[in-house]
Amino acid sequence: MREAGQVRRAKDRRAGAGTRLEQPGSPRRSAPRRRITQTSSRAELSESAGKTNLVPARATRFFGRDTELADVREQLLTPDVRLLTLTGPPGIGKSRLALEATRALREKFANGIVFVDLTPIRDPALVAHAIALRLGLTRFSRPVVEQLTHFLREKRLLLLLDNFEHVVDASLMVAELLGACPSLSILATSREPLRIDWEREYLVPPLTLPADLGHLPEAGRLVAYSAIALFVDRARAVHPRFVLDRHNARTVTEICSRLDGLPLAIEMAAALVKALSPQAMSERLAHGLMQLTAGARNLPERHQTLRGAIAWSYSLLKPDEQKLFRGLAVFVGGATLDAAKAVCADHDAGEMDLFGALASLVDKSLLRQEPQPDGQPRYYFLESIREFALEQLISAGDLHRMQQRHAAHFLFWVQQAEPALDTREQSLWLNRLEWDHDNLREVLRWSIAEPGRRETGLRVAGALLWFWWIRGYMTEGTRWLQTLLARVDGDVEPAVRAKACHAAAFLAYRLGDLQEAQRLSEQSLLVWRQLGDTPGIAQALNNLGRVALSQHEYALAQSLLQDALALHQQLGDRAESAYAINGLGELARINGDLEQARALYEEALSIWKETGNTEMAAVVLFNLAQTAMRQRDLHRARSCLGESVQLHKEVSSQYLVNCSLVGLAELAAHEGRARQAARLFGAQDMLSEAYRETMNPPDQAAYDASMTMTRAALTEEEFAAAWSEGRSMTLAQALDDGLSSPAEVEKDPHGKRKTTLTRREQEVAALVAQGLSNRAIATHLFIAERTAETHVENILNKLGFHSRAQIAAWTSQHRSA
Template sequence: MIVLPTGTVTFLFTDVEGSTHRWERFPDAMKAAMVRHDELLRQIVEHHGGQVFEIVGDSVCSVFTQPSDALAAALTAQRALLAEAWGEAGPLRVRMALHTDQAERDEDGYVSLPLNRVSRLVAAGHGGQILLSEATAEQLKSMALPDVALRDLGARRLKDLLHAFHIYQIVTPGLLHTFPPLRTLDVRPSNLPLPGTSLLGREREQSDLCALLRRPEVRLVTMTGTSGIGKTRLGLQVAHLLLDEFENGIIFVPLAPVRDPELVAPAIAQALDLQESSGQSLIERLQEHLRERQVLLLLDNFEHLLGAAPLLTTLLAVAPHVKLLVTSREVLHLYGEREFVVPPLPLPALSPLLEPEALSEYAAIRLFVERAQAVRADFALTPENARAVLDICARLDGLPLAIELAAARSKIFAPEAILARLTHRFSLLTGGSKDLPARLQTLRQAIDWSHELLEAQEKRLFARLGVFVGGCTLEAATTVCTLAADPAQDTLEGMISLVNKSLVRQEDGREGEPRFTLLETLREYAQERLEERGESRLIQNQHLRFFLRLTEEAEPQLHGPDQLRWLDELDAEHANLRAALAHAREHEAEAGLRLAGALAWFWYVRGYFTEGRSWLQQLLARVPEPTTVRVKALYGAAALARWQDEYDEAHTLCEESLTLARTLGDKVGMTWALYELGVQAAHQGEYERAHRLHEESLALKRQLGDQVGIAWSLHSLGRMAYLQGQLTQARTLLDESLGLRRARGDKNGIAWLLRTLGEVAYSQEDYPAATAWYQESLALFREVGSKVGSAFALDGLGTICQGLGDTEEAACFFLESLMLWRDLGNTPSEVTCLLHLAEIAVSYREVEMAARLLGAAETLLETMTAPPPPALLTQYGQGMRLIARHLDESAFQHSRETGKRVTLEQIAWDLRQIVEKQ
């Protein structure tokens, strides 16, 4: 009998990637292959002092007393698996994971917690990859490991594990070391938030929803139910359960902060990390991105945005592998929609014979006890209070939010006292809300009762918090929710009290600061109370002033060393900024125009082009007065229009801005209107006019001492000189711009300028200098989070490496760039990368691979709405002729057609394997 070790051990789990598909295609070959696979792994594990304690399907579970032995076994096994001749079933790609933990045994084997951790770790990997937990890595770091390096992949969130898991990868000669992103919850496109609490009950609902979403014909499921029933929490749990079943992930789209149906598309795009691209509407961008992806979108809180329902039909029509899970208080009335009614938590029949242990089997009771213990650690369900707890949950119709609110009062009241007060409150309210559904009346009464128990200062604070959309910081709450006439109060103390009473939720915000949010149901209730107090307009005005001040403070910082922090700050407050703009549009239009003008650069950098233009257009229409605020808003709107290739509109807006600035003597406005007109002219090839406009703008900026503006003008003049072949002049202008930007710490500006310097150096055949410029720009682009900048820099590095014959490095650069261009929706750049990669494949004599790449490029060209650039068609034709010389017609056409059908991810993976074998 095998005696399994306990105490500190290291587990090694393995799993065959893609085995289900192989079993379907080659059942006989896979049967023989798996016998050999199991035999091989068992021999290697035992040779290195380990024990195989379980084989489940295609997974082998083994344990070692020393982490170094487990690692040695994993390395040996990967090499043996690569060397094995697998025949028709092969090659087998096996992912492996090592985790060191405290192991305990029971009569069935090991206790499950450590096994769950290593199972989730191996599921995050890819075939050929060896992953380590931090516990294993820390022990291995102190040991001599010749030719073995640990690559830090960072702290990642794994399915069903509440805390982040730090993961490392083994890198060693002879084994693959480049893989796609880990299959973890925090790698986009999976942005599911980790729930802060466990989900009690709902096992039946989870199973039914998963089964419904797995059905091929089901594309749209709407979870309906009253407020507080737990739709969001259940939806998130189901999404976590299904994460492994959607190849391109599951995306959570929180819609509670969105007030306008027109902003649903931007909200989905933001969740997908998509930016608008020139020449495409945002909806077209979404359609293109989702067309070939297998993804589930979880759209949360849709009931107030029913006007956007046709958008969902549009997306489903063009994206056959996309499914939608929607939470809403009412159905969307769309074709193919399946309604799933979320019921309240089940309760036992009222009976005096039920013991506490039996009651604890019911989720409603467990929820009350768990939330009561959160505010009173010694709370317990006893024979004395069990009936009162049951009556409370029954009185509250099993509604989770109502139960949480009642349980939060356990810090002061015993269950019997809570029940008595609830009963009294409900009898007073009976008949007061006859027009509401019964369960909604119950929730309303529970919230009313909880609200009535607040102190006067707490009531005031709670009502005023309803003005915030998407949460707020403590500073925002203190500033917005305090009036001069108020008695002295400690906002932090008030917030903590509201958190303890389950009326406000506290989350971890940026830089460790707390962020406070209200569930949408409670926020709506708070808004009603604010209206009743007669303070709604007053607090909304304070909200507007706070975010106007924040934005105007951030605006100059967006060109300095802290630009990323400020961009992230504005992104975090985007829902509040939208609410402030909406209020200003109706009541404080001039302040709204100031806010929109100050946000223009943020919208530009983060890619909110359509939304930014919409706000600016609406507010410009409401504030026709000739002011410097209008000048600024006009040239901001022009820049956003120009990025979307709307040159006529951009020109009209900018000419009005310049004329008005000259009339008002607004030199700052003149400089930027002239600059924007110069950029427009350069984009359209009117270099002489562009040069004249930029020179006039630069002269004014020098008069004003505007260092940011001077740097941008010099950069634009330098790039025009480069494009016209005036390389010496270009270097002089660009060097001066670079000096100014380095002095200011403008990382985004420095990165773009370095990219231009790389282009200049490359055109002069100074490849070492070009490489250095591009590498520095790439590092900065990554730091500030610029996808488009990173893609440009990677293209430049790939071109240099390819020209110098370093095809392996070139392929790595072009592959990474390809994925970025795909995310950005820049089809011409995707095609260019594929054609470069096809040339590299030919250099490896992998001509069939090259033909597949050409087929993928051809598919992309066919999807372009505008005519492809002539240079791109020329490059494509050259690639066709090059590959056709190495393949006969039949093989060439077959490989091209294959390339048209496979995904870019699969092509990238196949090419990585080819490169690493060279």
């Protein structure tokens, strides 16, 4: 009777594949969506590539699902299908099907296919940010959705948004993107539809199984069913001698049927083949190990089955493995071995005990392990398994304790990272913070929830300042700090609050909110003075000096920065003194004292190279390049910019756009390479749209002058064409272009160098040869005198000359030729 019932349920499953009945009164976020029906086939995981193809590579074989693949690809290429959502229970293979479907579509989307994993995102407000980060837009001075929309508006691109069910409230943001970006297509995976007008839903069926368990084909033909083929493949991965034969074929088929053909559940079961025979597995299933605990029976049947598969695997663990399994649920985005030990290990347990338990969880397919880029192992759950582990942690009454340990560990860890960000270990620690960014976000979320935890959040946020700045998370960092400071209570130590105000002030300054930066800096200064904290006072004065400089209050800025420098020197803190020295260099450059500016910059550079602060060394090299350009020492400017670019690359700094590209564009303008300058300015404008920040006054002046110089050297048509070309470049292409040889020359038929002047420059050169002054040239050509001066400077730079007489001689020579 049991077998007959199983057959009946299997038939019911197959009849419903690809369809879903609407529930009366089910909520929608907009107009009705169209639904696609399809038949069953099979699933797994994949790769993709193309122009901007940011898609994971295929890790294992993909089984079947020919019908589903064809359906999904056809729908994605249908003009009126803008959003296709693959739905189904956890473990059904939505992500793998989506990834595999994109493999044949690389050439169909001119701007590529971009995969965005939303698994670690728990706040719907961060979805747009996650998409922007994946697209390389990492600094936000305007609303993220507005900047993201602007970036995507003209792109023919496919976004693959994976695991959307965690953040389904972000669906209105998706609708906004689709409404504003007519060439954008989105493929989403979710346990529930997004319910917006653009959506077509595609219900992913289970892997294929025989419809009648009472009449099975022979073992060799059973592998034609994708569920059986998957089980056999994964079983052989852990037990190479495993063979599907007449002795175990029925049992394996029954196991796959009881697991509802769900790929994740089948993979977990198959991984146990080295410990249990198929018959032993089947007996355990028959004894009810798939059943959920009381209170969970209201969940959908397939959800119960997947949860049952996880619960079954969990029940086979030793007590210490179960405890570790539960404890690891507090991590978001995975954990290093050290983090797992700090949070989950008992004080009396040895490292080998923990490592052995971790290895066992990996071995039993409940935990995954992959090496980080630094070679260290990182352990993480599939999200459906993490959810189950979290439920077990809550049931055990241990959630609060583990969250406290998680927060305590990452607070200790980030306080270790903070001083290292000023040293030769800067790049290493920036990467480590990046890898655990989701865990740090989880600590900040946890700390905001209750008053007694907010000091922890403020300490973490204060320590993350340089990470947020260098890696381009300034808007997000500002949001965390504002939320925490707004909810601060009397239990928070004044020094902690002052440091958080200082961090928020710096980010506000970089984002151009000078009024807020001044207010917060004054708050931190007041508290630090009350506490007699000299290092803090010096940092606040430095912040206020930079703000005053940006407000063009140069005398005040000079006084504040000198006071900050005196305090840092009194403390013997060379690393901090370099910030004030660099600021004084900016003032000298504004005042036109270029030799003094250069000396101050070189002093700051010497200190930062000595301490190993790679990012600040790169920034001050940019300042030195700006100074050299004003001194017409273009060789030194190019050398400084080249080194600056390399240092920014070492720490993966977002200043490669707002610093390096700007400098290379300005250098091209000074070297007379107007077309290249326009191209680089266009690239910088496009690449910085999402994270443009306010320039310092001397940098803004240099930018404006170089832009004027570039426009003056080209016709409107020439400038527009070069600008447009630059806006289509990637960051790597733009940097390669900017770092290329400065000689804008070509060979004539006789092998001699032939310098290229624009048409306008040729006209100006002819007038210079006639002995006309810049004012006379301006009158003759109906242009401004300053524009005429710019043209003459460009001609001198291009020809490598130092006088107007050389231009005249060159013009006469070329005219006779």
